[in-house]
Amino acid sequence: MPSLSLSRTFGSRRAPSLLSRIVAARAVTRQRKSLAALDDAMLRDIGLTREEAISEATRPAWDVPAQWLS
Template sequence: MTQVSTNIRAARDVGRAGLAKRVFLGLSVMRQRRQLVELDDRQLRDIGLTAEQARAEARRSAWDVPQSWLR
């Protein structure tokens, strides 16, 4: 019985760590997208984006990220 409860506790801790990781990822993505729309036209050209593309990216949800980022 001790082994089962230990395994459940370990799985719950991993779940919490995964949740915390996703929250921090979402906050980071929000910050980056907010900064993207603050770039001027010259800076946007340097990274190969138009102002409209930057605005479109900024409108995306914080959770709308590539699946590989969630691993």
């Protein structure tokens, strides 16, 4: 899975464009949908329970983990 960088940067770098934010949000939505589709054996392989997967899959596209913002 490619990593996402959704952070706003300051100084010589510009904040992400609206298009890049939309692309990132669609990627997050697609990844969360794929996560929800995994069966219980696959979830165990990656160390998640069904409840954790559903919890992550139902988060809004703009609600991403803090480490994605760096």
